[in-house]
Amino acid sequence: SVAPSTDLRNSSSPLQRFVKGKRKINDIFVEIEDYVLDSGNYVTALYKENKVILLENDVKLVTGYVDKVKGIREVLARDHMKVAFFGRTSNGKSSVINAMLRDKILPSGIGHTTNCFLQVEGSENGESYLMTEDSKEKQNVKSVGQLAHALCKEKLSESTLVRIFWPRDKCFLLRDDVVFVDSPGIDVTPNLDEWIDKHCLDADVFVLVANAESTLMVTEKNFFHKVSTKLSKPNIFILNNRWDASASEDFLDQVRAQHSERAADFLVKELKVCTPKEANERIFFVSAKEVLQARLNEEKGMPPHSGALAEGFPNRYFEFQDFEKKFEECISKSAIKTKFEQHSQRGKSISQDIRDVMEAVYERALATQKEQSLVKKELNDKLNYTEQQLLLVTQEMKEKIHHMVEDVEQRVSKALSE
Ligand code: GTP
Ligand code: MG
Numbered sequence: 191s192v193a194p195s196t197d198l199r200n201s202s203s204p205l206q207r208f209v210k211g212k213r214k215i216n217d218i219f220v221e222i223e224d225y226v227l228d229s230g231n232y233v234t235a236l237y238k239e240n241k242v243i244l245l246e247n248d249v250k251l252v253t254g255y256v257d258k259v260k261g262i263r264e265v266l267a268r269d270h271m272k273v274a275f276f277g278r279t280s281n282g283k284s285s286v287i288n289a290m291l292r293d294k295i296l297p298s299g300i301g302h303t304t305n306c307f308l309q310v311e312g313s314e315n316g317e318s319y320l321m322t323e324d325s326k327e328k329q330n331v332k333s334v335g336q337l338a339h340a341l342c343k344e345k346l347s348e349s350t351l352v353r354i355f356w357p358r359d360k361c362f363l364l365r366d367d368v369v370f371v372d373s374p375g376i377d378v379t380p381n382l383d384e385w386i387d388k389h390c391l392d393a394d395v396f397v398l399v400a401n402a403e404s405t406l407m408v409t410e411k412n413f414f415h416k417v418s419t420k421l422s423k424p425n426i427f428i429l430n431n432r433w434d435a436s437a438s439e440d441f442l443d444q445v446r447a448q449h450s451e452r453a454a455d456f457l458v459k460e461l462k463v464c465t466p467k468e469a470n471e472r473i474f475f476v477s478a479k480e481v482l483q484a485r486l487n488e489e490k491g492m493p494p495h496s497g498a499l500a501e502g503f504p505n506r507y508f509e510f511q512d513f514e515k516k517f518e519e520c521i522s523k524s525a526i527k528t529k530f531e532q533h534s535q536r537g538k539s540i541s542q543d544i545r546d547v548m549e550a551v552y553e554r555a556l557a558t559q560k561e562q563s564l565v566k567k568e569l570n571d572k573l574n575y576t577e578q579q580l581l582l583v584t585q586e587m588k589e590k591i592h593h594m595v596e597d598v599e600q601r602v603s604k605a606l607s608e
Contacts, residue, residue, distance in 0.1 A: 279375030313355035
């Protein structure tokens with residue numbers, strides 16, 4: 191069951207814009223598909239009868255769109271919003287994803303835990319299972335322990351992708367078509383280029399999970415430098431995680447200011463992916479571990495913090511929620527733009543092309559009709575002429591006969607009188 195607070199958030203979530211947009215554009219493509227099918231049947235039938243009005247190329251173009259539109263509809267059905275998490279080992283990438291999903295789905299722990307790419311996405315019918323890249327087999331997963339075990343026994347290379355399907359109704363992010371990608375620590379591999387080509391090019395949002403106890407590292411920075419050479423203006427969030435661990439430190443505000451400034455400089459001056467104002471909405475100080483625990487408690491109807499907690503928990507919890515809000519705005523906007531803009535352009539050009547063909551057919555049909563009526567007129571004129579001639583001839587003949595009769599009559603009466 192979903193907690194009421196989840197439902198409340200979901201109804202106003204910007205993610206819904208993507209979901210509704212997807213539904214709408216899909217409806218439009220259902221209509222386009224109908225239209226393309228009808229047009230295809232029409233031109234094929236007409237071409238059989240008349241090869242003047244319809245040209246072979248027109249028929250090829252129109253019927254070719256039947257498969258293309260089908261293809262677009264398939265891509266559309268698979269379209270989702272993708273967020274990819276990166277960072278050094280043990281910074282808490284898997285924990286952040288679990289906190290957002292409100293459940294312990296991904297294995298997390300000390301040491302090097304995640305050893306390949308894990309993609310979490312919604313499944314239909316409440317099923318939970320995983321699939322590896324090279325097989326279509328659905329491996330059942332019931333728990334994190336089982337998942338960790340399944341992942342260990344597969345001898346996977348670190349850049350392979352394992353897809354974890356989790357019931358959509360367990361989390362509104364999955365229900366709204368958000369797909370999460372967890373990665374191994376970027377400090378444990380030399381294959382960053384392969385990673386980027388395989389897993390990053392279609393991501394709408396990147397989350398760099400940094401460790402608030404230290405500072406942004408060169409490996410982390412280099413990775414995103416590489417990403418931004420391949421993608422223009424990637425959307426990057428920086429989470430300074432494990433902020434709870436520093437809660438009792440002195441000079442906390444100064445530490446925060448220093449981290450914020452460095453992270454902002456990185457996004458604004460080094461990567462040039464956003465403005466200083468935007469950077470304020472991209473950098474957060476959080477504790478994934480606390481948030482996950484709080485949400486698990488809330489799910490059970492318990493207060494969010496039952497045990498001993500580090501100072502400042504409510505603020506960190508609030509900041510995590512604030513991150514999620516900005517994240518939802520960003521990913522929905524980006525996905526709508528990158529995914530749907532392309533589809534709607536295609537849809538427009540397909541209907542324009544078919545319209546052009548139909549118009550050309552109409553013009554050609556009109557031209558043939560005109561030609562035919564010209565011939566008809568000529569024939570008509572000839573007919574009229576002949577008719578008139580005929581009339582004249584008969585008139586003449588009548589007169590001649592009349593004269594002849596008169597002449598004969600006169601001669602007869604003359605002969606009689608003599
Ligand atoms: P790898 O998969 O090995 O790259 O690590 P990861 O980045 O996925 O980190 P993971 O989520 O496995 O967390 C590593 C350890 O840090 C776990 O023991 C977590 O419980 C702990 N941890 C994660 N987030 C926090 C946090 O915000 N605060 C504290 N105190 N511990 C955390
Ligand atoms: Mg991990």
